[in-house]
Amino acid sequence: MTKNILLVGVGGQGTILASKILTLGLQKANYDVKMSEIHGMSQRGGSVTSHIRYSKEKVFSPVIELGQADVLVAFEKMEALRYLDYLKEGGKVFVNDFEIPGIPITSGQTEYPKGILEELKRCADTTVIEADKEAEKIGNSKVMNMILLGTIIGSMHLTEIDWDTILSENVKPQFLELNKLAIRRGIELAR
C-alpha cells in the first residue's frame, strides 16, 4: 500500500530540506520512494509543495492524487487549508501555528483570515504544533522544519529508521545535535 505525505509551506521555510531527509530515511528503510516538488517561484514568497510517496512495492506516480494524502503537514497555517483537498478521508493534518502574510495581506488589500485552526479542526483530524515556540525552546527557531519532520515520523510510525545517521550526513556538524533534538520533539508532539 502506497503511503502519501504532503508537505506544504512558503518558500524559505525549509520544506525542501525536511522532505529530503524524509526521503533519504525511507530509502534507507528499503521503501521505493518518489518525491515531487513544485518550487519554481518559491524564492519570491510563493507556496511550496513536496509530494512524497513510498511503498514496499513499486511506486509509479510521484504526485499525490486529490483526496489521497495520509498526512498533510503545513509549515504555514493558511497553506494547510489551501491544500486540504489533497487529504484523504481519515487523514491527519499537522499544522504549524505560524502565519506568513502574502502580498495581498501586507499591502492592505485584505486581512489574514481568522479562525483557520478552528476550521481545520472542524473538518479534519488536526493537530496544532507550535513549532516556532518549540524550536525556540530547543534553542534555534530555524529547526522548526525538523520539528515538523518529527511529527511525520511519529505519525507514520517511522521511528525505527536511523534518522541520526541521515542527519549527520546532511546537516552541518554544529547544528547536528539541535536537529536531532528537534526531530525527537516532533515525534513526541505527534503522539
Add this chain to the structure above:
Amino acid sequence: MSKKQLMTGNEAIARGVFEAGVRFAAAYPGTPSTEILENISSYREISAQWSPNEKVALEAAYGASVGGVRSFASMKHVGLNVAADPFFTVAYTGGNAGLVVVTADEPGQHSSQNEQDNRNYARHAKVPMFEPSDSSECKAMTKFAFEMSETYETPVLIRVTTRVCHSKSLVELEERAERPIVPYVKNAQKYVCVPANARVCRAEVEKRLDALKIYSDNCPWNYIEDNGAKVGVIASGMAINYAKEVFGGEANYLKIGFSFPLPMGLMKKFLQGLEKVYVVEENDPILEEAVRMLGAGDILYGKYAPDGTRFFPAFGELTSDVLRKAVTGKEIPARDFDRTKIVARPPALCAGCPHRGFFFELGKRKDLIVSGDIGCYTLGYAAPYNAMDCNCCMGASVSGANGIQKALDMVEGNTKRVVGVLGDSTFFHSGMTSLLDIVYNKGNAITVILDNRITGMTGHQQNPGTGFTAQGEETKIVNIEGIVRALGIEHVRVIDPNDLKLVRETLDWAVSLKEPSVIITRYPCVLKKMSLYDKNEWPDAYKEKCEVETEKCIGCKACLKSGCPAISVKDKKAFIDKTMCVGCTVCKQICPKAAIKGGQV
C-alpha cells in the same frame, strides 16, 4: 560499484552525461531545465558552460561534437525555439562525436509563458527522440542517446517534463567511461550546408529514419506489458506512471520510451484484440493520431473519444486524479470547508529587491507604455506597481518597444513614449540585437536594463556580466554600458535603482530626448551571494535595516505601495519585519512624514 541514489530527473540526466564520457556541455538557464547544467558543471571531467542563449549553447555543443568530443546541450521548451535554427540543420549533418539535446517541457505551465509540446520538434526536424518517465530512465536514455547519435550520425533529442525534471526516484550509479577524442577530418560535403550538399544530406535523413523506424519497433525502450486485459493503455514519459496508478493490473500497457520515430508495428500488434484503448500523453495528441492512423479510432480514448467529444484534457498535467476523473466520469468529492479563508499567495519581488524602486516610480508614470520581458522583473506587471503593458519572450521587450513606438508615432501629435525593460542576462540573451534594431532603424524607444549582476529568476546562474563561469572560474566581465555605446546608443545613464529621486529624474531625462536612450540600473540581487567584485562596489549593501518611528507614523499606508513583503500595517501603524528588511530604504523615501529611519540611499 553498485550504488542506488535518490535523484531528480535533472540530476540523473547530468549523471548520464557524466557516465557517457561527455566532455562538453552548454545551456542557458530556464525552468525546469536549469539544474541539469548546474549538476554537470560539478563534474570536473566536463567542460560546462552557461551560454548567452540557447542557440549559442546548441551551436557550441555542435561545434564540440564536430571537433570530436561527446557534447550536450539542455534548455527549457521555449529555449528550443531560440535554438531551432541550428537544430534543424544539425539534423542533416549530424556531428562527429555524439550530440544530445534535452528539451524540458512544462505541461501545466508552472513557470512558463506557454505550454508548447516539443515532441513536435522531433518530427519537424527529423531527429530521434526519447521520453524518460523517471530518473532511472533519464540516466539510461541519456547514456544510450550518445550511442545512437554516433551510430546513426544524428543529434538525439530527449524530451522531459517538469515532473520528470523535479521528481526524485532511485538511480543506480555507474562509472564514467572515458571516450577517446575522435580526430577531426575535414569533410566539407558533410559539414558545409550549401544546397548541393544539403540535398544529399536530406536523402540520407530519410534513410536514417527508415532504419530508426525498424529500431523503434524492436528496441528495449518500447515494450508491451500484457496483463491479459481487453483494455489497453499507450503512454509515454511521465504519463505512464499516472496511468499505472489508475489502471493497475486491469490493463495492458504499451510503454513508449523511444517516441520518434514511433513504433508503428509494435502499436499495431498491441491493438490486436483490445476492446478499448486509452492513449495517455501530456500536451498534444501525437501518439493518439498515430493510433487513429492505424484504424483504431473506434476504440480510442485520448484527447477525444470515438464519438468526437473531448475526453482527456487537452492541456495541463494528466496526473492520476485527472485521468481517474476522465475515465470514471466521477468527480472527486470536494471537502466541505470555508474556502474564503484562503488568500492567494502570488509571487512578489523580494524584500530589498533592486527592481522595486524602479517599478515603483515606473508604475506612477501614465505617459509611458512598458514593454516587459522574461525574468523576476516580470512581477513589475502585478499590483501594486501595475507597471507593464506587455511581455512575450526573451528580448521582445526592446524590439517590441521599438515596434509599439513606431506605430504610436504614426498618429500625429502622439506624446506617448515606450519603455522596454529587461534584465542583464536577458539583454545578453537576445536584447542586444533588438537594441541594434532601434539604433539602425532610427527608433526612439527607451530601453532600461535592470542589471542585478546575476541571472536571478532561475536561481542565480553566472552570466557574461558577473565575472565568473559556470564552473566558478574567473573570466572577463562584459561591460553592458560599453556594449550599449558600441551598438550606437549615445544617451546612456547608469543609476542606483534604490534612489527614487534619481530614478524619477532619469526617466524624465529619457522621455525628454528625441533619440533612443538606455538606462542601466546597477545593483546586485538581494539574494545573490556577493562576489569580491560586488563587495568592492557595494561594501554597505544589505547591511542595515529600516525601522518605523511609530510616533511619527500617521498610518497613511503610502509605504505599502512599495509592495515590499517586509512592510505591513499593525495597529494602524506601519510595521517593518526586521527579519526580512535589508535597508533598501524604498519605503523610507516614499514615507511623506519621514517616519522611517535607518538604511542608506
